[in-house]
Each structure stands twice: as structure tokens, then as C-alpha cells.
Amino acid sequence: MPTVSFSNIDGTSHQKPNPGGIRQVYVAIARDIQGVWPKEADITAGEITTLPVMVTGKKFAEYECPDGTVDASSQQSGDPGYMSYKHMINFSLAGYSKELIAELQKHRNAGSVFIVEQNDGTFSVVGSSDNPIYLKSDFKTGKKGSDKRGFDLKGEQDGQMWDLVPLKDTLISQIQLLPQA
Helix, strand or coil: CCCCCCCCCCCCCCCCCCCCCEEEEEEEEHHHEECCCCCHHHEECCEECCCCEECCCCCEEEECCCCCCCEEEEEEECCCCCCEEEEEEEEEEECCCHHHHHHHHCCCCCCEEEEEEECCCCEEEECECCECEEEEEEEECCCCCCCCCEEEEEEEEEEECCCCEEECHHHHHHCCECCCC
8 A cells, every 4th residue: 555656636525425424333353353354455446355254153243323423533643654543433322221231241352343334335444353443331321311321432443554444335245244133
């Protein structure tokens, strides 16, 4: 992914929609992915062109989150000569149940890799199997009936080699997901 020189680019989205937000969140425990994914060799022309090889029987799970509660982001930082990227994800899970608590326990001291679908239909990978996202959760009961009750989750990983990179469109239908519960 080295770059040689600058190119002309129009980053204005002039007369085109540019919606923010996330539609879908897929998650896999990093140890459920064989080897390193994604790695630099998986990125061609600014997109990830391979899917991970999963440990036998393992698949991505889909988390359904309340509308407007998911955010994935990245940040380039570091001094000249030491720059890298930080990947971040934040999302909420409404409610309180033994099933939610059991699912969140799976994230304790276990890194994850996320695939998120942005509102324009673009899928991006957050984290990697060798630099996974570690989630921290915060539960709130709310003070009264109309308050939000549920879990807010945040995770980040510093030291990524690349920004959030789109997943090649032709791979989306091949992502192996757990069946709906």
C-alpha cells in the first residue's frame, strides 16, 4: 500500500448523498480467525480483497443495535516516522437480560474483529486478528421510565498499519454468519 505521490481527488460529495451511520455490525473473536486477517497483502487498490479463514465451525455473529448507536472510526497519530492508526468502535445494546450478559462475558480479555456496514452500503473492517479490539462495557439502569436502559460498549486498538479499509463488494455475500437465533 505504499504511495508514491499525490493524486487529484474530489472530496466534496458535491450533489451526492453522504449519510453517516452504521446499519449492521458483525463480530468475531480474533482467535476464531486462522492466522492474520486482514494483512497488508489482503489490501489491493484501497480495499480488502480476501475474507478471513475461520477456525472450523466458527462464524461471525451479527449484533443488532438500536438505531443511531453505532460508530466506527479511525485516527492517524504519532510523531513523524512513527505514525500509525487507531481503530475504534462504540455501540449500544438496549435492555438487560441473562443472554446479553452471557454474550458480553465472551468479550472479557478477548479481542474481536468487527465488520460494519455503513449507511451507504460500504462494509469496513475494524481491528485485525493480530491487533484486535478489546471492548469495555458500561451498564446503566436509567433513573426513570423514559431513560435508556442497557449497555454501552467501547473498544479501540492503537498501532494499526492502515486506516479503516472497505471490504470488496463481491465478498459481502460470502461472509459466514451464525444463523439467526
